[in-house]
Amino acid sequence: MSYEKELAAAKKAVSLAARLSQEVQKTLLQSQVWTKSDRSPVTAADYGSQAVVSLVLERELQPVKLSLLAEEETGDLRKKGSEVFLESITKLVKDTLASEESYASSPLSTEDVLNAIDRGKSEGGCRGCHWVLDPIDGTRGFVRGEQYAVGLALLVEGKVVLGVMACPNLPLASVVCETDKSFPETLGCLFFATTGLGTYMEPLQGNSPPQKVRVSSNENxxxxxxxxxxxxxxxxxxxxxxxxxxxxxxxxxxxxxxxxxxxxxxxxxxxxxxxxxxxxxxxxxxxxxxxxxxxxxxxxxxxxxxxxxxxxxxxxxxxxxxxxxxxxxxxxxxxxxxxxxxxxxxx
Ligand SMILES: Nc1ncnc2c1ncn2[C@@H]1O[C@H](COP(=O)(O)O)[C@@H](OP(=O)(O)O)[C@H]1O
Ligand SMILES: [Mg+2]
Ligand SMILES: [Mg+2]
Ligand SMILES: [Mg+2]
Structure with a gap:
């Protein structure tokens, strides 16, 4: 089976979520980093990214009913005292979707955003098709202004058949080798892979075509x-x-x-x-x-x-x-x- 439609939807969703995360990272203050019940950090980008991916997948893949298993939950956002934070997330999601021509005029309430995040409650499993999302992976790195990723995959009958990952702060050249720091590095990569078809990387910004990538052949x-x-x-x-x-x-x-x-x-x-x-x-x-x-x-x-x-x-x-x-x-x-x-x- 080919997953062309799913891949196109996943790339669109992840690219938009990455755009939202970059907006948040530019101005993030320590006071805007919340702590979840397991003591791990969470930000407007984690929630906003999950809402964007959920909304984009649902719109792009309709009439198929979306099954999404994702990291974030809305419990804390629905508590008293979270209204301002929730408003700011809703604005982020709205602005991000408005930057995409086909979504420009869609109205969006705070309740729509909460419901989009809550769509991530699927239990996954070994039957059927489930999307698996980490809206911001490496939240600690994100908060420090360093590496993080938006990771989305499709599980079919318990196997991963497709994956898309945005790494907004990853250089297009190697992250390991010392590069000449006198030249500005180009940052931001989008990786994608479909079962049997290999892995590709393209710049997150611009229209350069994807390049096939391979693991190292070094045996030393x-x-x-x-x-x-x-x-x-x-x-x-x-x-x-x-x-x-x-x-x-x-x-x-x-x-x-x-x-x-x-x-x-x-x-x-x-x-x-x-x-x-x-x-x-x-x-x-x-x-x-x-x-x-x-x-x-x-x-x-x-x-x-x-x-x-x-x-x-x-x-x-x-x-x-x-x-x-x-x-x-x-x-x-x-x-x-x-x-x-x-x-x-x-x-
Ligand atoms: N004590 C722990 N040991 C291992 N993994 C942990 C951990 N606490 C959190 N994690 C998970 O590790 C992920 C980050 O991976 P890494 O260490 O490779 O950056 C976190 O993802 P999130 O940042 O999406 O919550 C979280 O799910
Ligand atoms: Mg993670
Ligand atoms: Mg995460
Ligand atoms: Mg987390």
Whole structure:
């Protein structure tokens, strides 16, 4: 089956959501960063992006009924005292949609915005078609003015068949190699992948045609680069890298931009073990995983098994997520096994 219509809708939705997020990031104040019940940060961009993607997908794909599983909920926005924040989100969504000619004249109330966000309550699963959205992935990076992503994927019968990811602050050139800082870098990339058709990247701004991307062909681990999350160092990552003979220090960036960077060969390995037994959400990996695998990479858990997106909002997987190239997978898994044994970690 071809997913041309779905891909076009997803690219439009994600591009508009990225535009909204860039507007917010330009003027974001610390006082505008809210804290959710799990103590993680959330901003007008997280809510606004989810509303935009929900509204655009619904309009572009009608009369098909949208099933959307997305990160944000409206509980806090519906509480007393949130009226000003909600008004500002509604204005953002309106202005963003108005920048797209075909949506220019649509009226939009705060209730429409709340309902659009609430459409993200699907439970996903192994039957039927479900869109999976992380409206702002890497909110901490977004708040610092650094890397973040808007990640949207389509699950069909429990498998990811399409992924689109905007990385508004990712350079078009490598994020890992030192570039000449005397020249302004071009920032903003849109990645997309459809099952069996490869992964493409295009600039978020302008009309340049998409380019097919592939993972690195480098097999020399001494020269390999590895990526990890920004927020805190995970000791086992260092031990795995040492066993592999990797010389360079890890490159730490927020969000699924790590998957995107690896898919175009910026780095060979992305390791994601957690300290606290945090359960992984499917929206943190759905778009990134197909963007990597369609570019010739592999995404698996510490036992080498592929990730399972068919069990609702949480990923069903064993300890650790490993993203690398097909050639390096056996070597990385061997180093992972040895490091886990040394640290008495169970699969
Ligand atoms: N303690 C923790 N361990 C692992 N992942 C966590 C975490 N707390 C939050 N996360 C998830 O990690 C995502 C960010 O990934 P990364 O660390 O690669 O930037 C967050 O996405 P959001 O920013 O969308 O909430 C959140 O879902
Ligand atoms: Mg996320
Ligand atoms: Mg998020
Ligand atoms: Mg979040």
């Amino acid at each position: 681990l001494e020269e390999a680069k590895f990526l990890e999350s920004y927020h805190r160092p995970i000791p086992i990552h260092g031990s795995i890298a040492e066993k592999l003979g990797i010389k360079a220090l890890p490159v730490r960036i927020d969000s699924q931009a790590k998957y995107a960077a690896l898919s175009r060969g910026d780095a060979e390995i992305y390791l994601r073990f957690t300290l606290s037994g945090h359960r992984e959400y499917i929206w943190d990996h759905a778009a990134g995983s197909i963007i990597t695998t369609e570019a010739g990479g592999v995404v698996c858990d510490a036992t080498g098994e592929s990730l399972d997106f068919s069990n609702g909002k949480y990923l069903a997987h064993k300890t650790g997520i490993i993203v690398t190239t097909k050639k390096l997978k056996p070597l990385v898994l061997k180093a992972v096994r040895e490091s886990m044994e040394e640290e008495n970690l169970q699969f």
